[in-house]
Amino acid sequence: SCIYQFLNLGMSLREIAQALRRSPSTISREIKRNSSKIKGNEESYTKYFPIKANDKYLDRRKDCHRKSKFSKDVIDYLTIKISEHWSPEQISNRSTNVIKQVPSTSTIYRLIHAKKLPKTSMEKLRRKGKFKRPAEKRGKFNDKGRTIKKRPKEIYTRQELGHWEADTVESGRLDHKRKSGYCFVTLAERKSRYYIAILVENRKSENVTPAIINVLKNLPKELVKTITFDRGKRNFQNLRK
Template identity: 45%
Template sequence: MSCYHHLTTFDRARIETMTHLGMSLRQIAKNLGRSPSTISRERRRNANGKTPYQSENAHEMAQERRRKSKPHGKWSPELAEFITNKLDRTWSPEQIVGRCFSRTLSFKTIYRWVYQGRLQRTASVLRRKGKSQKPYETRGRFTVGTSIKQRPKEIRKRETFGHWELDTVVSGRGKSKGCLATFIERKTRWYCAIPMPDRTAASMEAAIRKVETSLPKNAFQTATVDRGKEFACYGPIEK
């Protein structure tokens, strides 16, 4: 289940890569699991008029805005957009909090924002009936062996070099199955993208091997991946 979180350095690196490839806002949004308005706002707010969007600069600008912002509760445009999307899918405030925010947000706060007009929805949306729908990956899933939370502290805190985050980016152009395997090193945030003919485990394994062999010894120690079926190859590689 997709839950709200701020854009990460990795997200911004992917936005930069896909922008450079000429992909549309909707294509980028689909690959990131975000709305087109989120991507549009990210590029508009964090790009210099004289230079194209750069992920490193964008992340620094976003962090600086957060430091300078005045406290006003937990509300933010991104959070409001996320909650509104769930309300439109007939989720109740209780469901939103229980499934996505646990103890970090109160369902009473969501009700208050609706009545205050801060979510651009009327109170009638709270009375709609219906079951929530969960998005499913049609290509299948597999279980990743070691989650990032179970990895050593030096990996989670990005204290040592050689630990990577992997993902795939789909072009969305025509009926082509071609895509990119993206790699970002957690400590330095250095990243690269490797073209793949399709999103199969075999293609992903080839991309991982290509990056691994191009780096110095022990520069590719571990990798954090999602549960897409193309990462089914990761178990044998990790061993």
């Protein structure tokens, strides 16, 4: 708008450049590139309008970005496959004669995020049979149990056999209906580093407790002195015992 006002005041390009602290060549290019052609009764002429000049600048900026390295055939192929509910993993890992080279899985995701694929978004992707693991509802801890800080010192020094630590490890791969929740109960003897893993149907205490008892009951008493459990709610029954 300053250039427009200065031109209406009859200032020269050099005077405008000096007022705006720009070089005369910069002012000259701005006026030449962004002036609008006006058709008069006898002849046409050009005039600089700030709003139209800004519109022309924005139009040119649209073509200034780096061109995609993927051809239209690749973009069309990816768009069609996603519309057919193919996952990016399936598209990337499936060979085809339609295009020369299929982009990698991560590249396909980037194209979707960058909105380079027409009418395609993350919401349109299929879930590929996966489910979101629901947040675990935490129960109350057994406050009557002894804390780990109150364990005998000989347990910390690992100088005595018979002190165990127990926990459960649940697999990240459950069936899509979540009917199966198989997990491992782990037992580690602190001094010897002897490790036991027991497969149980789920990590509920009614399954975990009998599994631990069944494994340790055959060991000599001097090898089973203490068992330290994680204080999660699944071990609530364990802590009481």
